[in-house]
Amino acid sequence: MRQGRQSLRVPIAPENGIPGGTMEEKTLFDAIDTMPNYKRVTLVIEEQIINGNLKPGDALPTEHALAEQLGVNRSTLREGLRALENVGLVKRAGAKKLIVSVPERAEIAEYTSRAMRLHSVKFSELWEMMILLEPVAARYAAERAPKEVLTRLGQNVKEMEERLHDDATIIRLDVEFHSLVSQASRNRVLVLSEEPLGLLLYSSTKRLYRSSPRARYRLLEAHRKIYEAIAAGNAETAETWMRKHIEDFKRGHVFAGFDFHGPVRPPSDADG
Amino acid sequence: MRQGRQSLRVPIAPENGIPGGTMEEKTLFDAIDTMPNYKRVTLVIEEQIINGNLKPGDALPTEHALAEQLGVNRSTLREGLRALENVGLVKRAGAKKLIVSVPERAEIAEYTSRAMRLHSVKFSELWEMMILLEPVAARYAAERAPKEVLTRLGQNVKEMEERLHDDATIIRLDVEFHSLVSQASRNRVLVLSEEPLGLLLYSSTKRLYRSSPRARYRLLEAHRKIYEAIAAGNAETAETWMRKHIEDFKRGHVFAGFDFHGPVRPPSDADG
DNA sequence: ACCAATTTGTCCGTATGTATG
DNA sequence: TCATACATACGGACAAATTGG
Numbered sequence: 001m002r003q004g005r006q007s008l009r010v011p012i013a014p015e016n017g018i019p020g021g022t023m024e025e026k027t028l029f030d031a032i033d034t035m036p037n038y039k040r041v042t043l044v045i046e047e048q049i050i051n052g053n054l055k056p057g058d059a060l061p062t063e064h065a066l067a068e069q070l071g072v073n074r075s076t077l078r079e080g081l082r083a084l085e086n087v088g089l090v091k092r093a094g095a096k097k098l099i100v101s102v103p104e105r106a107e108i109a110e111y112t113s114r115a116m117r118l119h120s121v122k123f124s125e126l127w128e129m130m131i132l133l134e135p136v137a138a139r140y141a142a143e144r145a146p147k148e149v150l151t152r153l154g155q156n157v158k159e160m161e162e163r164l165h166d167d168a169t170i171i172r173l174d175v176e177f178h179s180l181v182s183q184a185s186r187n188r189v190l191v192l193s194e195e196p197l198g199l200l201l202y203s204s205t206k207r208l209y210r211s212s213p214r215a216r217y218r219l220l221e222a223h224r225k226i227y228e229a230i231a232a233g234n235a236e237t238a239e240t241w242m243r244k245h246i247e248d249f250k251r252g253h254v255f256a257g258f259d260f261h262g263p264v265r266p267p268s269d270a271d272g
Numbered sequence: 273m274r275q276g277r278q279s280l281r282v283p284i285a286p287e288n289g290i291p292g293g294t295m296e297e298k299t300l301f302d303a304i305d306t307m308p309n310y311k312r313v314t315l316v317i318e319e320q321i322i323n324g325n326l327k328p329g330d331a332l333p334t335e336h337a338l339a340e341q342l343g344v345n346r347s348t349l350r351e352g353l354r355a356l357e358n359v360g361l362v363k364r365a366g367a368k369k370l371i372v373s374v375p376e377r378a379e380i381a382e383y384t385s386r387a388m389r390l391h392s393v394k395f396s397e398l399w400e401m402m403i404l405l406e407p408v409a410a411r412y413a414a415e416r417a418p419k420e421v422l423t424r425l426g427q428n429v430k431e432m433e434e435r436l437h438d439d440a441t442i443i444r445l446d447v448e449f450h451s452l453v454s455q456a457s458r459n460r461v462l463v464l465s466e467e468p469l470g471l472l473l474y475s476s477t478k479r480l481y482r483s484s485p486r487a488r489y490r491l492l493e494a495h496r497k498i499y500e501a502i503a504a505g506n507a508e509t510a511e512t513w514m515r516k517h518i519e520d521f522k523r524g525h526v527f528a529g530f531d532f533h534g535p536v537r538p539p540s541d542a543d544g
Numbered sequence: 545a546c547c548a549a550t551t552t553g554t555c556c557g558t559a560t561g562t563a564t565g
Numbered sequence: 566t567c568a569t570a571c572a573t574a575c576g577g578a579c580a581a582a583t584t585g586g
Contacts, residue, residue, distance in 0.1 A: 036553065038354060050386065062571065073555045075347055078573090079354045082310060086355035087383070096563060096571070102390040111359070112384065112464065114322065118374040121460050128412075129461040136404055188393050189401040192384065193465045308573065334551060345575045350553090368551065368583055 037072050041080025044070070049089055049100055060090060060098040109195035116200055120263040123204065123253070126197055127260070131246050133194050134178060138226055138242035140185035142235040149184045150231055156180060157227045160220055170216055171206050175199065177223055181242075184230065203265050204258060208249075211256045218248060309344050313352025316342065321361055321372055332362065332370045381467035388472055392535040395476065395525070398469055399532070403518045405466050406450060410498055410514035412457035414507040421456045422503055428452060429499045432492050442488055443478050447471065449495055453514070456502065475537050476530060480521075483528045490520060 048054040060066065067077040081098070084090045088103030103111075116126075145153075156177050163169045175198040182194040209215050222245035229238035254260055307315075320326040332338065339349040353370070356362045360375030375383075388398075417425075428449050435441045447470035454466040481487050494517040501510035526532055 038553080042354075042358065050390070056390070064571075075556090076554060078347075079351055079553095082314075082351040083354045083358035086314060087358055088387075094563085103387045108384065108387050112380065115360075115375045115380045116461060116464060118322070118328075119460055119464075125459045125461045128459055129465065132404065132408055140400075187397045187400055188391055189388060189397045189469070192388060193401065197461070310573085336551075347576090348574060351573095366583085 038076050038079035038083075041070060041072060041077055042083045045080070045084055046089060054100045056100050056102045058100045059093070060100065062097075105191060105195060108192055109199055112192075113196035113199035116196060117264060121200075122261055123258065123264055124261050126200055126264060127246075127250055127253075129193075130197055130249075131243065133190065133197070134181070134246050135239045135243040137178075137182045137185045137187075137190055137194060138230065138238040139235045140187060140190070141181050142230045142233050142238040144186045145184035145230055146186070149180055153177070153180045153184065153227050153230065157220075157223050160223060164216055164220060167206065167209060170209065170219070171202065174205060174219065174223075175202065181226070181230070200264050204253065207258070207265075208252055208256050212252055215252050218252075222248065310348050310351035310355075313342060313344060313349055314355040317352065317356055318361060326372045328372050328374045330372045331365070332372065334369075377463065377467060380464055381471055384464075385468035385471035388468060389536060393472070394533055395530065395536055396533050398472055398536060399518075399522055399525075401465075402469055402521075403515065405462065405469070406453070406518050407511045407515040409450075409454045409457045409459075409462055409466060410502065410510040411507045412459060412462070413453050414502045414505050414510040416458045417456035417502055418458070421452055425449070425452045425456065425499050425502065429492075429495050432495065436488055436492060439478065439481060442481060442491070443474065446477060446491065446495075447474065453498070453502070472536050476525065479530070479537075480524055480528050484524055487524050490524075494520065 045054070045060075054060075061069065063074050063077055063081070066081075067074040070077065072080075081090065085092075085098075088101065088107045090098050091101040093099040156173055160170055160173045160177075163173075178198050179191070179195055182191045185191070209219075222241060225241045226238055226245065229235075229241055250260070317326070317332075326332075333341070335346050335349055335353070339346040342349065344352075353362065357364075357370075360373065360379045362370045363373040365371040428445055432442055432445045432449075435445075450470050451463070451467050454463045457463070481491075494513060497513045498510055498517065501507075501513055522532070
């Protein structure tokens with residue numbers, strides 16, 4: 001294959017004179033590459049981003065220019081770009097040009113939660129992680145929460161008070177609350193580990209609050225206590241309440257008849 | 273744009289009669305879409321995978337067939353496919369056909385660790401997460417380790433004994449050891465959260481063992497103790513030793529003159 | 545082991561809507 | 566307003582590799 005003879009002029013892209021065959025005549029030139037050019041495009045650009053030659057915010061050359069520089073056709077180049085785009089390493093800035101970017105929290109969380117769902121992780125696995133992360137996040141939050149996150153946390157609680165009977169909203173707020181707590185911990189690794197959990201639980205949580213009318217009051221009360229503890233800088237209390245909250249969540253889950261050791265349900269239908 | 277008038281024949285792909293403008297003349301047709309077709313291709317296929325209509329292992333139709341079904345040009349379809357390929361949702365099965373797949377542990381870890389690195393997370397953030405996850409992983413491992421993982425753990429320790437002075441190897445084994453412990457915990461969420469940490473620490477760990485000759489002995493000793501505790505089913509001991517191990521790691525790191533609150537270094541040079 | 549059909553990888557040329565100057 | 570540049574999208578083409586007889 002490869003009609004146009006010009007291959008990528010990149011460090012590791014040999015001219016590939018020997019068509020990647022299945023046999024080896026000599027062990028001299030043992031085995032190598034044969035990687036579609038579109039993939040090489042992805043790799044070289046990715047590399048430039050990772051090693052810092054291309055920094056987030058930098059605008060990429062036009063497709064035409066890039067294609068010419070790399071010595072591939074624009075179609076080929078585009079295939080390579082799409083791959084990067086989908087991973088969040090490049091992004092459109094104004095319909096026109098592409099800029100280098102860093103995958104954002106939300107994207108990462110979505111990617112991870114999807115992966116977990118596809119692996120059919122069990123509710124128990126998820127919960128074990130929650131009971132581990134959330135209380136500590138609350139503790140750190142009480143110790144270090146930035147003012148603006150604290151403010152948003154307060155708004156979150158208030159909004160939940162006001163819209164306590166709007167199912168879709170309280171679940172969104174619930175996920176957001178926990179995300180905010182982790183953000184308040186000022187530990188981005190913690191945030192990136194916590195956020196996918198909320199997304200994964202989205203659907204089962206929805207079913208929970210639909211089936212148990214009193215659950216939402218307990219939810220609100222817990223959030224309020226946790227928020228107050230964090231706002232007061234009381235690490236112990238924040239952690240303790242969060243732990244209770246997570247344990248309560250499990251009880252509610254089991255009580256509502258869900259299988260603790262069953263797989264987390266896919267978000268299937270009606271999850272706007 | 274969009275020369276060929278035929279848009280995707282998918283649930284949520286409206287014929288898009290109104291060119292996506294920036295103004296709205298009526299609130300009647302409020303706002304929507306205007307999404308490149310290649311992206312829709314990505315989304316529809318992704319959706320089919322997530323909701324289970326396409327199961328891992330299933331072979332996708334040929335590009336020609338797919339393009340026809342979706343009503344787009346093959347080039348467009350390919351762009352959409354590349355995006356999926358890069359995220360691990362589809363994969364090549366023998367140069368010819370694409371099969372649906374689930375992103376594997378390794379891929380997910382790589383993606384996540386790259387994202388964390390691009391976010392310039394600090395060593396302190398990483399370490400806080402380690403001191404949280406690793407001891408618990410060790411505890412669970414002691415309680416539930418499957419035999420084969422236990423075996424691999426033993427092999428890991430033995431191999432480290434034998435190749436204690438091969439820098440590249442001990443670091444690989446170190447990362448592997450912790451990954452194995454998390455796998456032994458039988459909690460895949462834990463695994464997916466733990467693995468990226470090891471990858472991120474790769475480079476700084478390497479520098480650590482180069483600069484501190486005695487560190488590797490402490491490393492081996494700790495791994496041995498942890499392994500024995502896990503093998504004996506002694507949860508307390510396993511957890512305790514792991515905690516010591518992680519704290520020791522921090523001490524070594526600081527002692528070697530690294531900035532605890534500095535960013536984790538990029539893997540830059542020489543990281544085979 | 546060879547041939548024929550299929551499929552992928554790659555390229556070219558072109559049309560069109562949109563944004564920028 | 567108009568011209569230009571650029572991204573999206575299409576159609577057609579062909580070489581190489583695979584697959585099935």
